[in-house]
Amino acid sequence: MTDTPTQDTQKLTLYNSLTRRKETFTPINPKRVTMYNCGPTVYSYAHIGNARAAVVADVLFRVLRHIYGEDAVEYARNITDVDDKIIAAATEQGVPISDITEKYARIYNENLAALNCLPPTHQPKATENIGGMIDIIQTLLKDDYAYASEGHVFFDVSKYDDYGKLSGNTLDALRGGDRVGEGEVARKKNAADFVLWKPELDGVGWDAPFGRGRPGWHIECSAMARDTLGETIDIHCGGVDLKFPHHENEIAQSNCAHGKPMANYWVHNEFLNMGSTKMSKSLGNVTLIDDLLKDWDGEVIRLALLKAHYRSELSWSEDLLKESKENLDSWYRVKDFFAYDLPDWSGDSSRGAFSYFMSDLQVPTLISSIGRGFSYAWKHREDHTPSEPMEYDKGLTGAQESSLTAYISITQCNLLGLLQKDPEEWFKGGASDDETSAFDAIASKRAEARKAKDWAAADAARDEAAAAGIALEDQPDGTTVWRKA
RNA sequence: GGCACCAUGGCGGAGUGGCCACGCACCGGAUUGCAAAUCCGAUUACCCCGGUUCGAUUCCGGGUGGUGCCUCCA
Numbered sequence: 430m431t432d433t434p435t436q437d438t439q440k441l442t443l444y445n446s447l448t449r450r451k452e453t454f455t456p457i458n459p460k461r462v463t464m465y466n467c468g469p470t471v472y473s474y475a476h477i478g479n480a481r482a483a484v485v486a487d488v489l490f491r492v493l494r495h496i497y498g499e500d501a502v503e504y505a506r507n508i509t510d511v512d513d514k515i516i517a518a519a520t521e522q523g524v525p526i527s528d529i530t531e532k533y534a535r536i537y538n539e540n541l542a543a544l545n546c547l548p549p550t551h552q553p554k555a556t557e558n559i560g561g562m563i564d565i566i567q568t569l570l571k572d573d574y575a576y577a578s579e580g581h582v583f584f585d586v587s588k589y590d591d592y593g594k595l596s597g598n599t600l601d602a603l604r605g606g607d608r609v610g611e612g613e614v615a616r617k618k619n620a621a622d623f624v625l626w627k628p629e630l631d632g633v634g635w636d637a638p639f640g641r642g643r644p645g646w647h648i649e650c651s652a653m654a655r656d657t658l659g660e661t662i663d664i665h666c667g668g669v670d671l672k673f674p675h676h677e678n679e680i681a682q683s684n685c686a687h688g689k690p691m692a693n694y695w696v697h698n699e700f701l702n703m704g705s706t707k708m709s710k711s712l713g714n715v716t717l718i719d720d721l722l723k724d725w726d727g728e729v730i731r732l733a734l735l736k737a738h739y740r741s742e743l744s745w746s747e748d749l750l751k752e753s754k755e756n757l758d759s760w761y762r763v764k765d766f767f768a769y770d771l772p773d774w775s776g777d778s779s780r781g782a783f784s785y786f787m788s789d790l791q792v793p794t795l796i797s798s799i800g801r802g803f804s805y806a807w808k809h810r811e812d813h814t815p816s817e818p819m820e821y822d823k824g825l826t827g828a829q830e831s832s833l834t835a836y837i838s839i840t841q842c843n844l845l846g847l848l849q850k851d852p853e854e855w856f857k858g859g860a861s862d863d864e865t866s867a868f869d870a871i872a873s874k875r876a877e878a879r880k881a882k883d884w885a886a887a888d889a890a891r892d893e894a895a896a897a898g899i900a901l902e903d904q905p906d907g908t909t910v911w912r913k914a
Numbered sequence: 915g916g917c918a919c920c921a922u923g924g925c926g927g928a929g930u931g932g933c934c935a936c937g938c939a940c941c942g943g944a945u946u947g948c949a950a951a952u953c954c955g956a957u958u959a960c961c962c963c964g965g966u967u968c969g970a971u972u973c974c975g976g977g978u979g980g981u982g983c984c985u986c987c988a
Contacts, residue, residue, distance in 0.1 A: 667988065741928095756938090793927065800936065
């Protein structure tokens with residue numbers, strides 16, 4: 430019941446922003462596949478757009494692990510824990526920056542864990558990699574790619590011929606953005622030059638041969654990527670907005686310092702919009718992951734984020750969340766039904782799923798296929814019996830086919846990081862023991878009233894359930910069960 | 915102004931040179947004491963104009979419309 434895409438499914442292809450084409454992915458070393466994703470600057474709560482970037486990277490991470498083996502993939506997602514905004518927040522609150530950064534880094538990791546994002550292999554912190562940054566800056570200074578000016582160190586973009594290749598910008602075009610007279614601009618040779626090192630601010634600084642100070646934003650990622658993964662990594666991920674200037678500048682620094690490409694594949698996810706408008710602080714429509722998690726299960730949010738292809742804009746809405754919850758409810762229903770009779774299948778456990786991933790991560794199409802699989806299995810569940818071992822070469826009975834279809838969809842969900850809970854927990858989880866017994870009491874109240882044909886009492890029980898935040902479901906056998914509404 | 919991306923039914927959102935996405939909502943029916951859950955069924959689409967082609971929503975060109983980036987925002 431699983432559709433098979435028609436395209437070549439043998440090799441993973443990814444859209445490479447650097448070449449603007451889909452390319453076959455070939456790692457430098459299949460025994461050590463490396464990917465880097467720009468993590469958060471931890472001065473506040475992360476929003477749902479941050480979550481999209483992290484979930485996209487997580488799916489890619491899972492797919493790579495599946496292809497090359499769990500131990501063969503190294504994924505680094507940094508924590509930017511020194512930044513002007515952080516320093517400003519710390520100064521304002523009169524606390525060390527670590528008070529701010531440790532709190533929000535912890536919340537970020539908790540938020541992503543709730544979205545079923547696997548922990549990255551490495552989570553480097555900027556403040557723990559200052560040495561690497563100084564090292565790269567010194568190399569750039571020595572080789573004349575950078576220059577010092579009034580306590581700052583700048584990268585000289587005129588020395589790097591390929592500057593602008595990723596974003597499609599040219600130096601001439603960028604010159605138009607020059608805002609003459611604004612602070613750093615006056616110290617720079619070229620308007621597009623960017624800062625590698627800045628003087629100490631509010632007591633935040635590190636000693637360096639070129640003066641005590643703090644790193645510029647871009648150099649942090651270059652250093653952390655190199656020190657955790659190497660001079661050339663396989664895949665660098667991030668949101669499209671980071672293409673310029675952040676990734677452009679990372680490329681310039683790293684290429685010039687190391688004499689080799691920083692990354693072979695650049696994967697950028699598109700934006701998440703609030704309806705048709707951008708999510709932005711100035712519009713006041715920023716949705717925080719932490720807030721969403723108060724109302725929705727992390728898997729609901731994850732599925733909602735995966736409903737659009739990563740290179741398409743995704744319009745976020747309450748309806749999208751509702752829809753995702755309904756999908757998962759019905760999928761968990763199937764998982765619950767087949768839970769004790771999943772086939773012992775020695776074939777490729779990802780049958781079908783993989784081919785979708787292979788062509789630039791066609792996740793929404795896979796989700797559609799998963800939905801059809803569950804739908805098929807559910808509709809044919811009457812045929813289902815705890816059955817004899819399957820003999821695939823002799824053909825399957827209807828019961829076996831539906832059971833196998835459920836199994837395949839569940840496996841595909843596992844690959845996507847969905848349907849990870851026990852169905853019982855999904856439908857009833859989160860309730861305390863007291864609540865559980867209270868809910869059970871409401872359900873049996875309705876069952877008894879229905880048995881006695883006391884419809885008024887039966888309706889009252891249903892109202893009571895709704896008020897308590899649960900839904901009652903009458904079963905064919907006369908019993909009534911409850912679930913979270 | 916420069917660069918990049920996009921344009922599919924009420925909404926979300928895939929994909930394809932010729933046949934069905936799919937989900938949600940809506941409508942009809944089954945089931946139900948009435949509902950819920952579940953099942954069956956129906957309806958709605960590919961921005962405009964050219965071109966290539968036997969045939970284009972899908973390829974090419976132009977137009978229109980929308981979005982993002984252009985110095986620290988995923």
